Structure formats: structure tokens, C-alpha cells
Amino acid sequence: MARPRPAAVRLRWSALPWFVRQAPPRVVLLVGLATVWVGLLLITRPLTSVFLLAVYVGLSAVVSGLFDFAVSHGGTWWGRVVGLVWIVVGLAIVIGVGRSLDLLPDIMAALLLLGGLTSFGDAVRGGRVTERVLAAAWGAAQVVFGILAFSWPDATVLVVAVIFGVRTTVFGITLTVRGGRAVFAGRRSAFAAEAAEEEAVSPGTAEAPPVPAGTPAAHLPQTRFTPADAGRILLAVVVVVAAGGAWWIGERLSEGSPVVDAFYDPPADLPAGHGVLLRDDEYVGRAPEGATVRRILYTTQDAHGEPAVASALVISPDEITWTPRPAVLWNHGTTGVARGCAPSLQDGSATKWAIPALDEALAAGWVVVAPDYSGQGAPGTFPYLIGLGEARSALDAVVAADQVVGVWLRDEVAIWGHSQGGHAALWASQIAADYTPQLDVVGTAALAPAVDPYQLASELATPDAPATLSILTAWVVVSYADTYADVDLRGYVRPGARAIVLEMSQRCPSEPGALVSLAAAVGVSEDTSLYVGDLTFGALGRRLEENAATGPWSQPLFVAWGTDDEVIPRDLQEAFVADACTAGTPVHWIVERGSDHRGVMVPGSRVPPALMRWTADRFAGVPASIAGCSFFASSP
Template structure:
């Protein structure tokens, strides 16, 4: 089925939690999210890379999730720092594993509301995976939260307002030394799950080690959340995972790269080339011409808004020595095997999952997101699929965030999820 063969889901029969009856606040929050995303695209972060906290000593020791260093910070909701969040914010550096299982240091942020949890059971912890930030160290979510320039800050604030604690990884190589391993499935999943472990071990948060955990993310973050829920049973079986949200998931990189090549969002494909080659130790000199080498080197130091502006409509055939496109390169080794390893949907999530995607997404094809939901269903997962018709990738985040709030609160309330697999 392609993007023109859209089947909208039936109305859910299950009772919804009380929080879904607050549409005005939800509309305000997601409206701010859209404005923040637009602002991020127009105004890339230019904060200089700091030393010290983001430069971990070598070698990295400790089990995954071990807190290596922590320091207080302030989460600001605006770039002029006029509106600080009341949440207790801590920047952390923690032990994780790269795609091959080697120990690495990753940074992130733990946010805890200042008021007690009044819901049922223990305070839930949301491991929120950020959408595409860029590849420069200055683009790390922990830096942008502190600078008031994180475009998903309004949604995160909405989670805190609902009483959830939030743990947000910077991913491998984003802030810390090395190249950010953009869209490398296992590396991103490990960073998301180890961020939970670190948050639960961080002193003074009041978060129980065995408390309820949920995952969420959109775009790159949707891919990270989806990969994490797949790997959780084997990589982090001790976590009390209750559910996961995966919005606009780039589950099949080959199809996404073909769609992006030469488009307004060509930079995302360039990020993938840089991130995948770094993760697998692949030398690109045999494939790229002088311009290609220069472009890939450049994107490694850029944030998303800057990259979109500088590399819009770049065609990959203009960057390769023999004029082949990314799609043509992806069909041959070593790229074919690397891309195949990033495929999401081959493992069954053990908890309820919500997959959201806009039919009119101009970055990640709708068929890719729907295909992920279908793949999970064929493996027996409990999947709710929520399509929408909001134009563009950025626009599709608005209904996705609204659905995320309802999904998370339903899990907290202990309500069963009605699976959509019968119609997918």
C-alpha cells in the first residue's frame, strides 16, 4: 500500500483518561512546538563547544547506565532565557554502548517536576528521544535545553506539567567526541535505554529504580524510540517498560534516502552518510569526489537549520566520483548490508506501541511508517496506528504530540490498548 491508499482507523471504544479532556492546553502546547520547530529551522544554534563535561576521560568504565558525572543546569523555554522551567534539571554523562557493544560515554538531561506525583503508582519516567538536531556538538539537546533553543522544549514541558519525569539523551557523538552516529539503530537504542538507567541511578531525583518507564520520540527520535522498544527485552530486560510512541519513523533508510535525495531536506541524507560511515569505520574516499568530501565534512559541524539552508536540493550524484546516486550505492556492498542493519520492524515489541505518521509527510514517506506498523502487527505486537493529514513533516508533529499525551496517560491509568492490527 502506498501513500494514496490511506485507510483511516475506526474510533477507539476504550474509555479515555481524564487528561484527554483538556484540548485547549494541548492545542496551546503543540502550537508552540510548531513555532519552535520553525524557529529552529530558521535560526541554528551557534553555541561554542565547551570542554570539561562533554570531554569524558578515557577509557569509559562501568556498566551501561552508570552515571559518570552530573551537574545541575536550568532548562529554559525560550532563547532569551526569560522563562525557566521549574523542573529540577541535571546534565549527566553516562556509560553506554556503541553499535558493536564497545563502551562509550554519552551525555543527556534528566528533568523532574518540583511537585510530588499524584497519579496512580510511582512517578513515570519518559525517555524522550529527540528529533534531528544536526551533527555538530553544539546541537546536543542538553546544550539546547540550557540555551532555550530546543525546538521540542514545549512538548517536553507539557510532559513535565503532567507530572512525568523526563530523561533525554544526546545520542552518541552529539556533544561528546566523535561523529554523531545518526540513524544507527543499535547505537540510538542503547543511548535511549541507558539514559533511563542513568536517570534511575541519579541521586536526589526520587525516581525509583523499578518505576514505570515509557519511550517516545518523533522523526529521528521516532526511529530511536522504535529501535529501543525492540531491543529492550534483551538489552535492558530489568526496565519496567509500559509502552512506546514512535512518530514518523524512518524505519527503512533506503526508501527514505531515495525520497530525500535532491529535495529541500537533502541534509538528512547527508547526515545518514556521515553517521553510518563513522559507525562502521567506512572510508568514503573511494566513493566521494572533492565536493562530496567537503560537504560531508561540513555537515558534521552543523545544526539542522543551518544544514537545511546550506544543502537544500543537493543531489547525491553530484557528490560521488562515478555519478552514482545514494540509491544506486545502497544497492551494492558495503552500503547494502549497512543499511539493512538499520531496518526497524523485524523484532516484536513486548509492550503496547503507538505509531503516528502524516499522509502528507514530505521527509519520511507515509508508506514507510505504515509499513512499520504492519511489520510489528505481523509479529504479534499490540499496535495502535494513527495517521493524519496535516501537511509536511513538521506539521505532522502537531497531531502526533497530541496523540502521545493520550497514549502515555492511558498507560499510566492502566487502560488496555485496542490494537489496530486488524485493519492494517
């Protein structure tokens, strides 16, 4: 017959109360106050207190494992195995990853699943009905949070830290109340009696002591419904609601993520050459009035000159024409670096809010080609602020668009771009003569361009940079590490923040899940940066310098930015225009007073009409002014 299981083995995470029950009341009071402080710290600063979180989880696992190993669920071999696992995992957390977030999310997720399974075991092993109900509810909640933790790695520490914080705070309050009442009462016996009561705030399955044979009915254990039973039922309801709410939120966040359909899967054998149309299809998003939008898949080359595949939108006027049309190559701004962030997957990418002066360009009879770049939509490595990768996939989009049935393009192309797209546009015009000699670039327009990634990285790494820009930095660091073998992510991201940074690179700003990354970034960077020092040192710094758009340009330039740009510092724009003017490039530049980073391209800004006039002159062959780098807008 199996030995009765002590009441203290009611929950792996709650073995600690059994050890403190025999302590003096004053010690329990002090421990309780300290525990409340740690719990509140974990709740209010869940990520900046990750070291305390790791220590708490690790030590709790070790203590629980030691107790389980000693008692071993009535002598069963699997009880000792479970206890040994908890000891090993706890020591690994404390010794190996106590200061790191890299492995802690997965470890905590696994511990939650293990805790959930053992709680289910407690629920079926006996005890009062309310104890079993609470154990089952707590087991289900831990399994739910464990699954969500594996699904959302960068949210694991944030969510689980708060869970452990609440649990720690409640446990601390319990100890404080018990210790305080015993101290003020001055009766150790009162404290011991109260400590023996069931803890309504800790789910578990205390088994009733064995009843000797022949015990009179009057002496049998009482089975009446007690306040402790009511507390367990209430807590079970709270636990189930919390777990259900967390699952519902996870489902809603997942539903908001873009879905990459089979159109973007390239064939097994790619044709030779770049700019070859693989397929085209109808675009399911909104289309401008009087225009047709199709998405295309085509061959290109990556930053290393290796074969790649990319996608794009081709927006052409419905009006019939018997002559080829000029093309505008639109390079979009930052939308993320994951496949699902491709503009061709979004509903509003072919509107005037996404492409400046789109309606006017179509009315003028121009075809607008809007590439996603390689690695967005189509599989591959996304060349975020990597000039050759961006430029090649952009230029090949125009070459491939000319192969779409019903689209007939002239050799002349004007290149436009915003932010990251401004960087891509400048690089495309730099290499067009060699890479796509069949295209005649008549001019390049860069709106709030990220001209110099090296200088931009220097600005982003300053102590006063907004925490929200850490997501932008993550996209740069991860993309460069994926593209260049000499750039090691471990040299630029703090060991404890790598899981968060990698998850940031898999989210798009337009999806609800981006809020999770933002919360994690803000939480960590409140006290310390996600990144190690200056991002411009070593291999990453050299690669960033290589990707600056420096020219020379044989075509006129159009540059515009806003005085309130929160992403690209205005002094970088001013330096770029000054250098281009000094080199003899005809530059038309606009400084839009009161505009932020995106404001220069949306309807209502003076930039789109000026861009249309400037581009029309380029297609018409009107010579661009060189002297003075003409300034035709309000000064800041």
C-alpha cells in the same frame, strides 16, 4: 645593481595581459568575449562550473609561474623559487585535480595566501604611491580570503569561484573594449598605445623606468594625480571593504556555532558497566514552569558494544513525592551529527516545542529523560540511524537518571521519539529486555519515524529529491562510514564533493554556518548529484538494511505522521504499520491531515493530546487493543 623589473610583473594572476598585448586586435576581441563568457559562467554557476574554475586557476598559475621564473624579480634566487612553485601548483591543478573539489579548496586557499604575500612584496618594492596602496590592499584581501578559505572549506570554492569570476569578467571586458576599439578604428598603433596604459582594474606595482643621470627636470617622469590613480584608489577601497565584509561575516557565522563546554569531557578512567552516572549539572537553558532540568553525563556502549559516553537532560517535576515516578524516554529528531548539535547545548530543548506534551507529562508527575545520543555533546561517533548505538545510549540515560539526587524512578518507562528519534525509540524497545532488563517498557510511540534507513536512502537518492535533503544524506553517509569499516566514503560521494559532504557533517541546522553548506549543496546538485548513483548498493546498502526497525515488539505501539511530510514518504509509514499489525502488535496510528514532518509533534496538533492519553493508559496498565490496529484520527 638589480635590473629594472618589467611592468608586466605587476601581479602573479595578471601575467596573461602581457602576452596578449602583442596579439592582433581581432584576436584580442575574441579572447575578450570568451573571457567575459567564462567569467559570467563562474559567477552565475560557481560550483557546477568547477572544471572551468580549476582550469582557469591552474593555467593562470602556470603562465604566471613561467613568467616569474623567466624574469625572476631582477635575477633573485627566491624569484625563481616562487615561479617554480606556481608552475608546479598550476600543473597539479590542471592534471591532478582539474575535475575535483577535494584538494582544490585547500590549494586555492594556499594560492590566495601566496598571492597575498607576493602582493605585499610588490607594495614595498616601489612604484607610484597609488600602485603600492592597491597592491597592499589586494595582498591583504587575498590573505583574508585565504584564511577564510581554510576555515570554511566547503565555502572556499563557492566564494573563490565568484571572486575569480568577477576578476575574469572585468579582465574580459577590458580586452573586449581594447580589441573592439582597435578593430573599429583600424589602427594597430592606436591599440598598441592603449594597451600600454596602466590597467586600473588590476592591482600591481609597475616600476617607473630608470632615469638617466643628468636628465633635465622638464624631461623627468610626471607625478601628477591621473585618472588611473583615482581608479586604483577606488579599487583599493572596494577591495578592503569586500575583505572586511567577508571577515565580519565569517566572525558572525562562527559566533553562532554551539560551544561544547568541559562538562562533556569524560574522565580518563571510566567505571565498569553501562548506565553509570559520571556527573550531573544544572541545565542553563529554559526550564518548564514547576520543573527542574539537569544535564547528565553517563557511560554507555556504542554500536559495536565498546565503552562510550553520552549525555542527556533529566526533566522532573518540582512537586515533592514519596513514591517513585514513571519515566518517559524522549528520543529527539535529527539535529545534526556533530558534537555541538547536542540538544542539551541548546536553549529551548526542554520546552513543549521540542518535546511534545512536555507540560502535560510533568503535570501528570512523570520524569522526562531526553538523551543526546553518544557522539553529541560527549566525544565519540554519532550513531545516526544506527539502531544499536542510538538505543543503547537512550536506555542507559534512564538508568543513569535514576542515580541523580532527587530523582526516583519506577521501573516502568514509556519510550517516545520523533523522526530519527522514532527510529531510536523502536530500536530501544526491541533490545530493552536484553540490554536493560531492569526497565519495563510499557509502550513505544514513534512520530514520523525513520523506520527503514534503506528505503529512506532509496527515496533520497531519486533524481527529483530536493537538493536540501543532500545535507541529510551527508549525515547518513558520513556516520555510517565512521561507524562501519567496510563502508568507504569514497565509494558513495563524488570525488569532487567530498570536502563539501564532510563539512556538512560538521554543521548543525540551528547554526548560521549551515547556510553555507546549504548553498554549496544546492549549487553543486543543480546539475549533478553530490553522490554516486544509488546509495543502497554495496556495503552501505547492507548496513542500512541491518538498521531497519523490524521488531518484534512485545509492547503496544503508537505511530503518527502527517500527510504533508516532506522528509519521510507516507508510503513507508503505511507499510510499517501494516507489517506491525500483521505481526499481531497492537498499533494505534494517526494520520494528521496537513501536517509536515515536524508538525505532528508541536502544540496545536492533535497528536500530543492523543499521545498523552495513550501513554497514561500504558502506565495505568490498561490493555491495548489488538484487533484491527485501532484508528482514532482523521484519514488522509
